Amino acid sequence: MVRRILALTSGRIAVAVLAVVALLALLGPLLAPQDPLATSDNTLAAVSGGHWLGTDYLGRDTLSRLLDGSRVSVLGSLEVALTALVVGAIPGILSVQLGRTFEWITLRLADTLVALPFLLFAVAVIALLGNGITQAMLVTGALVSPLFYRVARAATLAVARSQYVEAAIVSGASTGWIVRRHVWGKVLPPVAVAFAQTVGTGFVIVSSLTFLGIGVQPPAPTWGGLLASDLGYLSHQPWAPLAPALLITVTVWACNLLADAVRDVSGEAGRTLVNHRKARARRRGGAGPAPAGGA
Amino acid sequence: MSGRLTPRRPEPTPRPLRRAGRPRVRRLRGAALGTALATLLVPALGACAGGDAAASGGGATLKWTSSYFPTHWDPVVGGSGAQFRELALVYASLTRTDENGDAVPDLAESWEYNDEGDQVTFHLRSGLKFSDGEPVDATAVKAAVERAKEQKNSALFGDLTSIESVEAEGLDAVVHLNQVDYQIPQLLGQRVLQIASPEAAKSPEELDQNPVGAGPFIVTQLVPGTKAVLKKNPAYWDAKNIHIDNVELTSAPDAATVVSGLQTGVYNFADIDPSQADAAKKAGLDVFVQPGFNASNISLNVNKAPFDDGKVVDAVRYAVDRQEFVDKLTFGYGEATDQPFPKGYVAYDPESENTYPYDPAKAKKLLAQAGYRAGELKLDLVVPAEDPQAEIVQSQLGKVGITVDIKIDKNWATPFFAKDLTFSLYSTTGRDSAVQTLTAHFGPDGPLNLSSPYEPKGFEAAVAKVRETPLGAPEYTETLRAATRAGLESRALVFTYSSPNLIAKSKSVSDLPKNPAHIDWTGVTISGGN
Numbered sequence: 001m002v003r004r005i006l007a008l009t010s011g012r013i014a015v016a017v018l019a020v021v022a023l024l025a026l027l028g029p030l031l032a033p034q035d036p037l038a039t040s041d042n043t044l045a046a047v048s049g050g051h052w053l054g055t056d057y058l059g060r061d062t063l064s065r066l067l068d069g070s071r072v073s074v075l076g077s078l079e080v081a082l083t084a085l086v087v088g089a090i091p092g093i094l095s096v097q098l099g100r101t102f103e104w105i106t107l108r109l110a111d112t113l114v115a116l117p118f119l120l121f122a123v124a125v126i127a128l129l130g131n132g133i134t135q136a137m138l139v140t141g142a143l144v145s146p147l148f149y150r151v152a153r154a155a156t157l158a159v160a161r162s163q164y165v166e167a168a169i170v171s172g173a174s175t176g177w178i179v180r181r182h183v184w185g186k187v188l189p190p191v192a193v194a195f196a197q198t199v200g201t202g203f204v205i206v207s208s209l210t211f212l213g214i215g216v217q218p219p220a221p222t223w224g225g226l227l228a229s230d231l232g233y234l235s236h237q238p239w240a241p242l243a244p245a246l247l248i249t250v251t252v253w254a255c256n257l258l259a260d261a262v263r264d265v266s267g268e269a270g271r272t273l274v275n276h277r278k279a280r281a282r283r284r285g286g287a288g289p290a291p292a293g294g295a
Numbered sequence: 296m297s298g299r300l301t302p303r304r305p306e307p308t309p310r311p312l313r314r315a316g317r318p319r320v321r322r323l324r325g326a327a328l329g330t331a332l333a334t335l336l337v338p339a340l341g342a343c344a345g346g347d348a349a350a351s352g353g354g355a356t357l358k359w360t361s362s363y364f365p366t367h368w369d370p371v372v373g374g375s376g377a378q379f380r381e382l383a384l385v386y387a388s389l390t391r392t393d394e395n396g397d398a399v400p401d402l403a404e405s406w407e408y409n410d411e412g413d414q415v416t417f418h419l420r421s422g423l424k425f426s427d428g429e430p431v432d433a434t435a436v437k438a439a440v441e442r443a444k445e446q447k448n449s450a451l452f453g454d455l456t457s458i459e460s461v462e463a464e465g466l467d468a469v470v471h472l473n474q475v476d477y478q479i480p481q482l483l484g485q486r487v488l489q490i491a492s493p494e495a496a497k498s499p500e501e502l503d504q505n506p507v508g509a510g511p512f513i514v515t516q517l518v519p520g521t522k523a524v525l526k527k528n529p530a531y532w533d534a535k536n537i538h539i540d541n542v543e544l545t546s547a548p549d550a551a552t553v554v555s556g557l558q559t560g561v562y563n564f565a566d567i568d569p570s571q572a573d574a575a576k577k578a579g580l581d582v583f584v585q586p587g588f589n590a591s592n593i594s595l596n597v598n599k600a601p602f603d604d605g606k607v608v609d610a611v612r613y614a615v616d617r618q619e620f621v622d623k624l625t626f627g628y629g630e631a632t633d634q635p636f637p638k639g640y641v642a643y644d645p646e647s648e649n650t651y652p653y654d655p656a657k658a659k660k661l662l663a664q665a666g667y668r669a670g671e672l673k674l675d676l677v678v679p680a681e682d683p684q685a686e687i688v689q690s691q692l693g694k695v696g697i698t699v700d701i702k703i704d705k706n707w708a709t710p711f712f713a714k715d716l717t718f719s720l721y722s723t724t725g726r727d728s729a730v731q732t733l734t735a736h737f738g739p740d741g742p743l744n745l746s747s748p749y750e751p752k753g754f755e756a757a758v759a760k761v762r763e764t765p766l767g768a769p770e771y772t773e774t775l776r777a778a779t780r781a782g783l784e785s786r787a788l789v790f791t792y793s794s795p796n797l798i799a800k801s802k803s804v805s806d807l808p809k810n811p812a813h814i815d816w817t818g819v820t821i822s823g824g825n
Contacts, residue, residue, distance in 0.1 A: 039690045043623055057570070058623055058686055131703050213681040218701050219689065234551045235574030 001192070004265035007277060011261035017254035024067060025074035032064035036221050044236045053243050057233055060219075062226070066243055069221035072210070073251075076137045077202025083141025084198050088148025089191050093183060095149075096156040097175045110146040118143040119208060126214050133206065133215035140205050144198055151194045155187040189266030193259045200255030207248045223248050354540030355821035357804070360553060360562040364520065364546035368506040369499050370489035371443050374450030377724045379486045380814045384525055384542060386489030386508035387532070389417050389436065389468070390480050392727050396641070396811045397766070398480040402431055402490065402509065402532065403468075412475035412763065417483075419466040420532050425492035426513045433463035438493040440470070446499060453742055454487045454731060457762070476762040481728040485813065511537045511816060521546050538820045554578055554799065563801035563821065569626040575799040584628060585796040587812040588725020588732065590635045591620070593688060593789040594745040599717045601672060602746075606665035608786040612651035613658040614695040619687055620792035628795040634779060635723065635736045637793040642729035644776040647783050658695040669696035674718050676700065679707035684720055684791075714747050721745075722794065725812055729775055730761050737782035746787035757781035 005011035024031070033052075040059035047054050053062035088110075095103045121143055122136040129135045159165055159182055168178050209215040210224030218225075223244045230240040363377040370382050389406075390398040403417035423431035440461045443451040457476040462469040470479060482488075495507035506514050511534070512525035525542040528534065547553055550568040557565055558578045567575055567582075575582045593611065595602040602608050617631035633650065636643045662672065674692075676699050678685045689699040699718075710716050721743055726732045735741045738758070739748040757778040764774045796812070803822045808815045 037690075039687070041619075041622070057683060058690070127705060213703070217703065218681050219686045231549070231551055232568070233570055235554070235571060 001189070001262070001265060005258070005261045008261050008264060010257050011265070014254045014258035014261055017250060018258065021070065021074060021251050021254070024070035026071075028067035028070040032061075032067045034061040034064045036060060036064040036068040037219055044233055046237075047239075054237060054240065056226075056229060056240075058219075062240070062243065065221035065226060066223070066247065069223050069226060070247075072133060072216060072220070072222045073203060073206050073224075073248075076133050076206035076215075077199050079134065079137040080141045080144060080202035080205060081195055081198040083138050084144040084148050085191070085195055087142050088145030088150075089152040089187070092149040092152030093156045093179060093187060095153050096160050097179065097183075106149065110149045113143050114146045116143050119205060122205065122209060123212075123214060126209075131215065131217060133209070136209060136215050137202070137206070140202075144201065147194050147198065148191060151190045152187050155190050156183050159183050159186045189262065192266070193263045196255050196259035196262055200252040200259070203248060203252050203255065355538060356541040356543060357539045357564055357816075357821060358543045358545075358560075358562045359564045360545045360547045360556060362547045362550075362566055362568075364523075364544065366520065367503055368514075368517065369496075369503040370491060371439075371446050371449045371451055371496075371499070372503065375454060375486040375726060376450075379489065381523075381544060382489055382506075383485045383510060383813070384512045384544070384816075385506045385510045385514055386485075386491060387431075387510045388485045388488050388490060389419075389483045391484055391815070392481075392810055392813060394809050394811075396727065398484060398727070401484070406480055408477065408765075412477060412765075413472045415470045415472070415479050417468045417470065417480075419468065421466055423509055423532055424530050425495070425507055425509045426528055426530070427492050427495055427507045429492045429494045429507075431490070431509045432466055433461075433468035435490055435493050436468040436488075437461040437463040438496065439488060439490045442496060442499075443488065448499075451487055453735070453740060454482065454726075456740075457482075474759070474762060477765045478728045478730045478762055481766070482731060484727045486727055487731075512539075512542055533817060536817045538818070539816055554580070557799055557801060560801070563804050565799055567797050567799045569624070569628045569795060569797055571799070572626060572628060572797055579802070580799045581802055581804075582797065582799045583806075585798055585807065585812075585814065586809055587793075587796040588636055588640060589629075589722065589794045589796065589812075590632055590637065590725065591684065591720065591722040591791050591794060592635070592736075592743075593791060594711075594716075594719045594721050594743070595787050595789065596714065596717045597746040597749055597786045598714075601665070601667075601674075602717065602786070604665050605786060606661045607667070607672070609651070610658040610661040610665065610695060610697070611692065612789050613654045613661065614692055614697070615651075615688075615789055615791060616653040616691055617791050618653075619691065620684065623687065624683055625792065625794055628797055630793050631791070632793045633790050634783060635732050635788075635790060636725065636729070636779075640729075641772055642732070642775050642779050644779040644783070646776070647780050650783070651789075655695050662696055667696070670698055672696070673698045673700070675702045677702045677704050677707060677710070677716050677719050679704065682720065684722075688720065711745070712742060714745055716745060719745060727812070730758060730778070733758060733761075733778055733782050736788055737785045744785070744787055746785075749785075749787060751781060751784035751786075754778070754781040754784070 006015065038060060040055065042055050043057055043059040045051055045055040051061050051063065053066065056062055056065065091106045095106045118140045122140045125139045126132070126136050165178060165182050168182065207224035207227070210222035211228045213225065213228065216222050216225060227241050227244040227248070230237065230244065233240065361381055363381060365373055365378040365381050367373040368382065368385070370386055373379065373382055387402050389401060389403040391401040393399045402419055402423065404420045406415055406417045408415050417436065419432060419436070425431060429435070440455065440458060443449050444455050444458070457472050457474055457479065459471045459473040462471065472479065489508065491502055492507040495502050495505070504517065504519070509531065511528055511531045513528045514523055514525050516524040523544045525544065527537055527540050531537060545562070547565060548556070550571055553562070553565050553567055554571050554574045556562045557575065557580050572582050593615070595608060595611065597603055597608065617633065621627065621629050621631050630637060632638060634643055634647065659669070674697060676685055676688060678701060680703060685701045689701055692699050704710070711719055723743060726735065736743045737750055737754050738744060739750045741747065744750070761774050761778045764771050805820045807819055808817060
């Protein structure tokens with residue numbers, strides 16, 4: 001699938017952008033040119049050689065804070081997506097396989113979770129359990145999980161009634177074997193699409209919470225937190241919110257682009273697309289100069 | 296807009312049908328035009344109408360957006376914090392303060408002490424009524440004091456400890472004190488005793504939603520936490536000097552948008568963040584600092600480790616660079632202070648100035664003497680919300696080897712006032728009575744003394760001496776400063792800076808009286824435009 005995604009221009013762009021973001025998350029603190037927490041008297045300074053993105057209200061280097069803040073945003077969004085995947089996809093598959101009682105319970109649970117506004121709920125959880133991004137993201141992941149539940153369940157339902165699955169049941173195959181052998185392969189592509197989308201949603205949620213000053217203790221930098229503090233000094237640095245805002249926007253856009261690319265290359269449509277490209281490449285190869293000694 | 300409703304490429308239909316189509320297109324265009332006009336006109340007409348009865352009454356309208364929009368409109372619950380300025384629109388008090396900060400008549404036209412100084416009689420103006428028609432008399436004063444002392448959710452209880460009882464004799468309210476205290480007229484002003492109608496106050500919950508006072512304005516509409524609409528109270532004792540007909544008080548939006556609101560006439564008066572001062576000036580607004588008593592501090596609990604060690608407290612005192620707070624938080628509009636008052640105030644003690652100058656080397660040495668190596672001492676600084684002050688404290692203490700973790704606790708007020716915290720921050724807007732400011736910070740039961748019941752040696756006696764000294768006595772200033780000096784021996788507080796009461800207003804609003812810490816609308820006019 002990776003090769004198919006990379007065969008698409010949109011896929012290549014998305015992967016490139018997300019790779020840069022992942023690198024920022026991994027190496028951001030090391031790449032930061034200055035200590036992101038070190039204050040100075042040079043407050044609200046303009047862009048310069050010493051401070052590529054200027055300084056903030058306490059004289060801290062904005063670029064260093066932006067780089068240092070990448071990790072919280074990336075890890076937070078991954079936390080949301082992975083929690084949602086585990087909490088949603090597995091019960092989604094099992095709801096088809098484990099009988100009506102389990103199906104009824106999980107469906108009602110999914111309906112209940114969908115009704116809860118996740119941002120508000122995350123704020124409430126932080127108020128109850130204390131200010132921390134981990135608990136907020138875990139709860140948000142659980143509230144987003146119905147998306148995975150439904151996607152996984154729909155794909156499993158489509159496979160469950162196929163003749164080869166019925167043949168496997170008649171042959172005495174276990175539920176686990178059927179899921180591994182026949183269901184998982186069909187469920188994976190739509191779940192991958194949902195995962196990429198949810199990572200994007202996770203970025204928005206992390207940024208929203210940190211914008212509101214929730215989830216991270218100051219002075220730890222975050223993209224949302226930087227955006228919020230920059231807005232307070234718009235009259236001094238009207239350009240300052242652009243950097244964190246662009247980072248958030250581009251990352252979320254790349255996640256959605258990747259989701260589209262995964263959708264485009266998965267299933268029959270994806271195979272057709274790839275075959276079509278291969279055929280076109282072959283035709284181009286055939287139209288080249290004739291080999292020496294040819295007809 | 297209407298163009299988009301016109302079919303771009305009409306089908307080549309027979310003529311009769313095309314004729315039938317034109318009126319339809321015209322109707323669509325007409326509908327679109329009507330919608331567009333309605334879209335433009337309805338808000339415009341709405342704005343002209345003001346959206347409420349008060350604004351539609353015409354006349355001079357004050358459009359005040361405030362960062363201190365009252366969370367409670369019952370003055371007993373609201374307490375003596377910054378919100379008293381907004382509540383003073385509705386409620387009058389026995390006294391008020393003048394431009395020198397001295398008590399002058401308000402509802403009481405005069406007062407006098409007995410010879411012993413433990414009883415003061417306030418003589419109320421005659422013929423005054425609350426906005427619900429109830430008379431303003433000594434019974435109302437007695438009810439107000441008793442409610443402030445006894446109501447379960449009163450935030451004023453600690454401010455009235457000198458008052459034993461109130462006797463009502465027609466228009467004379469006789470206040471019996473449990474000690475000699477010449478601060479009472481200063482105390483019973485707008486901060487501490489805004490007087491509500493006793494009839495309305497029978498239900499404090501109702502009063503909180505429908506405030507009834509005898510102040511310069513009457514509330515006609517109140518959207519809790521958001522907006523209050525008020526009209527002039529013709530029965531106010533000084534109504535002839537109130538030239539504002541209507542007030543629209545709103546809760547200030549994001550600090551960065553207030554200046555735009557002032558520029559466009561959405562507001563004509565606002566308290567602004569110092570970061571917005573330059574933008575306000577550039578926008579052609581009047582920007583000024585209203586004098587006040589603001590003072591911020593680092594609160595330490597000396598009953599808990601590590602602040603039970605005087606050397607650690609001293610290390611914090613020497614580690615604080617006050618000028619950094621002034622430069623970064625007030626953009627130069629504030630000033631450094633090492634006392635609970637700004638410099639120049641009568642209670643500010645010049646002798647105590649700069650007792651603990653910024654000396655990080657000395658702070659490190661003291662920490663070492665206390666047995667802490669660099670980075671070994673770790674503290675949690677608990678604050679209610681994100682606050683650059685906390686980040687500066689963290690940074691300054693970090694430089695001397697104290698690691699500070701900032702913890703945001705939305706329920707901060709409960710542990711702070713229960714004195715459960717070890718290390719926190721507090722900013723006060725001060726009190727009209729300097730003694731009240733001192734006891735609030737340094738007294739054994741002072742709400743701002745995180746180390747209760749600790750009080751510095753000699754403070755109680757020094758404060759008692761001030762209370763016993765009439766405000767007009769020649770020795771008053773020195774006695775008061777001696778009490779400040781005694782209070783500053785406290786190890787529980789490290790004062791940092793005084794933030795400015797920065798206000799931006801439209802030029803249509805005339806200058807305000809310079810009453811320190813107050814916003815007094817007496818004599819203020821608003822001319823035609825904004």
